[in-house]
Amino acid sequence: MKAKMTVNKAFEIGKIDPRIYGSFLEHMGRAVYSGIYEPGHKTADSGGFRDDVKELVRELNVPIIRYPGGNFLSGYNWEDGIGPAESRPKKLDLAWKTVETNEVGLHEFVNWANEVGAETNMAVNLGTRGPDEARNIVEYCNHPGGSYWSDLRRKNGAEAPFKIKTWCLGNEMDGSWQIGSKTAEEYGRAACETAKVMKWVDPEIELVVCGSSGAGMPTFAAWEATVLEHTYEHVDYLSLHSYYGNQKNDVANYLAFSVGMDRFIKSVTAICDYIKAKKKSDKVMYLSFDEWNIWYHSNEQDSKNEPWQQSPPILEDIYNFEDALLLGCLLITLLKNSDRVKIACLAQLVNVIAPIMTEKGGDSWRQATFYPFALTSKHGRGTVLRHNLNVPAYDCDDFKDVPFVESVAIHNESEIVIFAVNRSADERVEFSAELQGFSPVGIAEFSEISGHDVKQTNTKNACPVAPKSSDAASVNGNRVTAGLNPLSWNMIRVGVAESEAE
Ligand code: AHR
Numbered sequence: 001m002k003a004k005m006t007v008n009k010a011f012e013i014g015k016i017d018p019r020i021y022g023s024f025l026e027h028m029g030r031a032v033y034s035g036i037y038e039p040g041h042k043t044a045d046s047g048g049f050r051d052d053v054k055e056l057v058r059e060l061n062v063p064i065i066r067y068p069g070g071n072f073l074s075g076y077n078w079e080d081g082i083g084p085a086e087s088r089p090k091k092l093d094l095a096w097k098t099v100e101t102n103e104v105g106l107h108e109f110v111n112w113a114n115e116v117g118a119e120t121n122m123a124v125n126l127g128t129r130g131p132d133e134a135r136n137i138v139e140y141c142n143h144p145g146g147s148y149w150s151d152l153r154r155k156n157g158a159e160a161p162f163k164i165k166t167w168c169l170g171n172e173m174d175g176s177w178q179i180g181s182k183t184a185e186e187y188g189r190a191a192c193e194t195a196k197v198m199k200w201v202d203p204e205i206e207l208v209v210c211g212s213s214g215a216g217m218p219t220f221a222a223w224e225a226t227v228l229e230h231t232y233e234h235v236d237y238l239s240l241h242s243y244y245g246n247q248k249n250d251v252a253n254y255l256a257f258s259v260g261m262d263r264f265i266k267s268v269t270a271i272c273d274y275i276k277a278k279k280k281s282d283k284v285m286y287l288s289f290d291e292w293n294i295w296y297h298s299n300e301q302d303s304k305n306e307p308w309q310q311s312p313p314i315l316e317d318i319y320n321f322e323d324a325l326l327l328g329c330l331l332i333t334l335l336k337n338s339d340r341v342k343i344a345c346l347a348q349l350v351n352v353i354a355p356i357m358t359e360k361g362g363d364s365w366r367q368a369t370f371y372p373f374a375l376t377s378k379h380g381r382g383t384v385l386r387h388n389l390n391v392p393a394y395d396c397d398d399f400k401d402v403p404f405v406e407s408v409a410i411h412n413e414s415e416i417v418i419f420a421v422n423r424s425a426d427e428r429v430e431f432s433a434e435l436q437g438f439s440p441v442g443i444a445e446f447s448e449i450s451g452h453d454v455k456q457t458n459t460k461n462a463c464p465v466a467p468k469s470s471d472a473a474s475v476n477g478n479r480v481t482a483g484l485n486p487l488s489w490n491m492i493r494v495g496v497a498e499s500e501a502e
Contacts, residue, residue: 001391001392001404001424001427001428001429001430002390002391002429002430002431002432003389003390003391003404003405003407003420003429003430003431003432003484004389004390004391004432004433004434005387005388005389005390005407005409005418005431005432005433005434006387006388006433006434006436007385007386007387007409007416007433007434007435007436008385008386008436008437009385009411009435009436009437009438010437011385011386012383012384012385012386012411013336013337013338013339013383013384013385013386014338014339014340014383014384015338015382015383015384016335016338016380016381016382016383016384016410017338017342017343018063018064018381019063019064019119019121019166019342019343019344020334020335020338020341020342020343020344021061021062021063021344021346021373021376021377021380022062022063022064022065022066022118022121022290022343022344022345022346023060023062023064023065023066023118023345023346023347023348023349024065024066024067024070024290024291024345024346024347024348024349025065025066025067025068025109025348025349025350026067026068026069026070026071026072026073026347026348026352027068027069027070027072027076027093027100027104028069028070028071028072028093028095028096028098028314028315028352029096029098029311029312029313029314029315029316029351029352030311030312030313030314030316030350030351030352030358030360031348031349031350031351031352031354032104032311033101033103033104033310033311034311034351034358034360035050035053035350035351035352035354035358036049036050036053036054036057036104036112036349036350037049037050037103037104037108037112038050038358038360038361040361041361047108047111047112048103049108049112049115050358050364052358052363052364053350053356053358053364054112054115054116056356056364056366056370057116057118057349057350057356058116058117059374060349060355060356060370060373060374060377061373061374061377061378062116062117062118062346062349062377063117063118063119063377064118064119064120064121064166064343064345065113065116065118065119065120065121065345065349066121066123066168066290066345067109067113067120067121067122067123068081068109068123069095069123069171070095070123070171070347070348071095071096071171071172071177071178071179072093072095072096072100073123073124073125073127073170073171074095074125074126074127074128074170074171074173074178074179074180075093075094075095075125075127075128075179075180076093076100076125077091077125077129077133078105078106078124078125078133078137078140080100080102080105081102081104081105081106081108082105082106082107082140082152082153082156083156085102085103085105088101088102088103088105089102090102092308094179095177095178095179096314097305097307097308098307098308098309098310098311098312098314099308099309099310101310106137106140106141107156107157107158110141110158110162110164119164119165119166120162120164120166121164121166121167121168121208121290121343121345122137122141122164122166122167122168123167123168123169123170123171124137124167124168124169124170124194124198125170126169126170126173126180126182126187126190126191126194127170127171127173127178127179127180127181128179128180130190130193130194131190131193131194131196131197131198134169134194134197134198135194135197135198135200135201136149137149138167138198138201138202138205139201140152140153141153141161141162141163141164142161142162142163142164142201142202142204142205143161143201143202144161164205165204165205165206166205166206166208166343167198167205167206167207167208168207168208168210168239168288168290169191169194169195169207169208169209169210169235170187170190170191170210171210172210172213172241173187173210174187174210174212174213174217174219174223175213175217178213184219184222184223184226184227185226185230187210187227188226188227188228188229188230188231189230191209191210191227191230191231191234191235192230192231192234195207195209195231195234195235196234199234206236206237207234207235207236207237208235208236208237208238208239208288208290208343209227209228209231209235209237209238209239210227210238210239211223211224211227211238211239211240211241211268212224212240212241213241214241214242214243215242215260215263215264215267221267221271224238224268224271224272225271225274225275228271228272228275228285229275229278232275232276232279232281232283232285233279233281233283235285236285236286237285237286237287237288237342237343238268238272238285238286238287238288239287239288239289239290239291240264240265240268240287240288240289240290240292241289241290241291241292241347242260242261242264242289242291242292243291243292243293243294243295243296243347243353244257244261244293244294244295244296244326244330245294245295245296245297245299246296246322246323246326247296248397250396250397251322251425251454251487252394252396252402252423252425253396253397253398253399254322254326255322255325255326255329255402255406255421255423256396256398256399256402256423257326257329257330257398258326258329258330258332258333258406259399259402260398260399261292261330261333261334262333262336262337265287265289265333265334265337265340265341266337268287269287269337269340272284272285272287272340273285284340286340286341286342286343287337287340287341287342287343288341288342288343288344288345289334289341289343289344289345290343290344290345290347291345291347292330292334292344292345292346292347293327293346293347293348293353294317294319294323294326294327294353294369295315295317295347295353296317297317297318297319298314298315298316298317298353301316302314302315313351314352315348315352315353316351316352316353316357317353317354318357318367318457319355319367319368319369319457319458320368320454320455320456320457320465321368321449321452321453321454321455321456321457321465321487322454322455322487323368323369324368324369324371324372324449324465324489325372325421325423325449325487325488325489327369327372327373328372328376328406328419328421328449328489329406329421329423331372331373331376331380331419332376332406332407332408332419332420332421333406335376335380335384335408335410335419336384336408338384339384346373354367355367355369355370355373355374356370357460359460362460363460364460365458365459365460365463366458366463366466367457367458368456368457368458368465370458371449371465371466371467372449372489375447375467375491376419376491379410379412379415379417379491379493380408380410380417380419381410381412382410382411382412382413382417383410383411383412384408384409384410385409385410385411385416387407387408387409387433389403389405389407391403391404391405391429392404394423402423403423404422404423404424404427404429405420405421405422405423405429405431405484406420406421406423407419407420407421408420409433411438411496414495414496415444415493415494415495415496416433416435416438416440416480416493416494416496417491417492417493417494418433418480418490418491418492418494419489419490419491420482420484420489420490420492421488421489421490422484422485422486422487422488422490423487424486424487425486425487426486427486428483428484428485428486429483429484430481430483431481431482431483431484431490432479432480432481432482433479433480433481433492434478434479435478435479435480435494435496436478438478438496438497439478439496439497440475440477440478440480440494440495440496440497441475441495441496441497442475442494442495443473443474443475443480443492443493443494443495444493444494444495445469445491445492445493446469446470446471446472446473446482446490446491446492446493447467447468447469447470447490447491448467448468448469448470448484448485448488448489448490448491449465449466449467449468449488449489450485450486450487450488450489450490451485451488452464452465454487467489467491470482470483473492475494480492480494
């Protein structure tokens with residue numbers, strides 16, 4: 001099968017905000033305790049944080065991490081996580097029915113995030129709490145000093161403010177499972193008043209208001225419209241959440257889920273623009289896809305969990321090759337919408353539906369989904385170019401007319417980087433790209449992940465689902481050609497001449 005891409009230097013979708021490669025770490029399961037933090041572990045630093053995990057998080061390239069939840073957030077008192085660790089309270093977490101020790105809190109997380117090269121995307125509890133606690137935490141984190149909360153931060157060891165820029169106004173407030181869930185009217189009003197006081201404390205911050213917890217929610221679309229009616233001029237981003245799974249065990253159908261993600265993004269964009277028009281506003285509402293991933297492998301196991309354990313193993317999905325391919329397609333889809341999606345968070349980071357796994361007292365390793373994320377984040381920086389792709393399509397159970405190749409082309413200073421997934425299980429794709437307005441000088445790298453059984457996983461002992469380099473790509477004039485193996489994730493980095501690339 002042939003796939004013919006055409007890009008033109010003059011036609012851009014948008015500049016990639018690095019925060020599109022964000023992740024998410026919730027106080028749940030073994031994400032924090034025996035994930036990033038394990039005093040006594042052979043790699044633990046003086047504060048108890050595992051150096052082996054820090055190294056993997058750095059390799060994953062996540063510029064921002066959302067914290068501390070998630071469903072956990074809606075019952076969390078941030079003040080429980082400050083001050084001397086030995087006097088912090090142990091509390092029941094009603095969201096995941098576990099016990100939270102609060103050994104790790106605000107200072108520990110912000111310091112750890114800095115160490116792994118990430119900003120903090122902090123969330124405020126709008127389940128059991130409201131504007132007062134939200135303005136206090138902004139004062140604590142971002143005000144230089146001379147007030148009760150900022151001086152308490154200094155007393156607790158952080159002289160300089162944390163300068164946290166991105167803040168979420170609650171989490172999934174439309175869901176009945178959420179502690180303190182609300183109607184769109186109730187949440188819209190609460191979010192508006194909370195946003196006002198948070199920005200009065202620090203006008204530099206950016207705020208994410210909750211959209212629906214999924215496109216399948218009965219209130220989806222109406223929720224977004226009502227919430228934005230209340231908050232449009234006070235917030236900067238609207239959130240989207242979506243999780244995927246191959247419950248039907250049908251790889252062609254599974255790999256088409258990125259088409260669904262694209263539709264979801266387009267629908268939410270349309271709602272934002274409807275409210276913009278209704279309000280006669282000049283402001284563009286951007287999107288924060290702050291929870292996305294594959295989540296289904298662990299469902300059965302988690303239904304057997306005993307309540308009120310301390311950091312039990314929950315949501316420990318073990319990912320396989322077909323998950324890596326879908327994750328590649330989902331990332332490409334986020335990038336193709338980079339004119340509106342400015343923040344996105346792979347949910348989550350360590351142990352809980354995560355690309356990084358750890359063993360308590362033992363090793364850490366990269367799941368099958370690790371590499372497509374790490375490499376896209378590392379090389380997918382710059383500007384997304386609009387492209388046309390001529391390629392055959394297929395129909396499956398949930399979608400019609402799904403292109404066999406999912407792809408995106410990115411221009412950075414000296415390269416065009418193409419990410420492409422071949423969804424066909426039996427046909428190799430002869431891929432070509434005409435790079436109009438560029439002078440390609442050669443293939444800098446062609447890496448692929450291919451040739452595995454779709455159910456192949458990585459383990460602590462072996463990581464077979466990993467990229468390998470291929471020489472099946474070449475440049476001829478302004479045309480690049482590459483062979484995309486059946487069921488493959490591909491990254492083609494093409495060097496382009498300086499003079500032409502400017
Ligand atoms: O990421 C796991 C959970 O999924 C989060 O806590 C919640 O926000 C979502 O439902």
